[in-house]
Amino acid sequence: MGEFAGSGPGEQTNDGCSVEFYCRQPYLGELDEIMALLPANSSVLELGCGTGRLAAHLAEAGHRVVGVDDSAAMLSHLPPSVTGVQASIETMDLSPQRFDVVLLPSHLINHPDAAVRAAFVRCAARHLAPAGVFYLKRHDPSWLRMVQTGFLAEKNGVKYSAEAVRRQGDLLSITLVYQAFGERWTQSFTAEALEAGAIEALLAEQGFGPVQWLGEQRLWAAARLMA
Template structure:
């Protein structure tokens, strides 16, 4: 099966990339705010690209960071009252200012290579000279090991109903169960080799800095060249 676009279904508003606003509003933070907070100076300003319903953005604000969130879905941003947000696509975004840190979480970097490079250009555009980019990627080992499965976390049952490989790309259909509500999300993830990451960072005038979570190849920082 080949998926041309991400898509989703279920109760409430669905974003252009298939995410459920209702479902994402139920998701708790899962350690991400601490990872980001520990990677930046105290009180550093943070721009989060693709912030959704503020699952990471709100805790960062509570930790003392001036924050701005960007998402293409006004319905997502409506769930973050009281914090500055901008409804816009990431590609081509230019807010006319720079930040101490830019956050690209939720494994959005694992989109197709062309979009990934546009994302990184936007990240660089909003980084100060001494700024830091914080990125969450899908662990490279996932692409080899992921299979249909089921698990429950914080009352949310995640069912990976379908997993298809098309070359290096992995297409997934996932069902999310919360009580008697079910949302479905079909999405694709693209792996990133070490050489591809270095080249894509360089094309955006960035350089790899360090991994943030022990030996896990998931969270890393990059800095302006």
């Protein structure tokens, strides 16, 4: 359990994401549940920005965005309106910069290694302005526990299916298949199903206060640092 890999046309990143696939994807509403909560003209740090689909949407809305990713290939697709930083989230330190908003989207909090999850949250804490807000998005734990092999969905011209599903306790190892543009990509990864209480405890351990759960499925968590 715990292997990350990818296949298909173009370059794959260390976590199995295919650069060519993601640079062809538009913004798909991933931030819609929190966009109205961001103060106008916020400084925003997006951790794990990839090709900048979300960062570009934030910049178009008037925010000042810095996007962090460890893949130079991903960052090469950022629009000019987004400042890119190539770094590992776990060790990055942009001091003395602080941000009104720090984002950890894309279910990165479900990393199978608890130490990595804690490092992600520490990174957010050291880059958050005193009155800033940290937003993270988790996988739906029910989906992680129930998904099976086979066809999953078709959205915006992309067919999604699952292969090689394996479980060990709360850990799911899965290969997702994306078919679009006449091409086929795969991403293999392991994720840990996290209930709300586990994330609240993790945030508290790193100095955050009460958590507000957002969205119909309560997948977005918002928290501020304790004074």
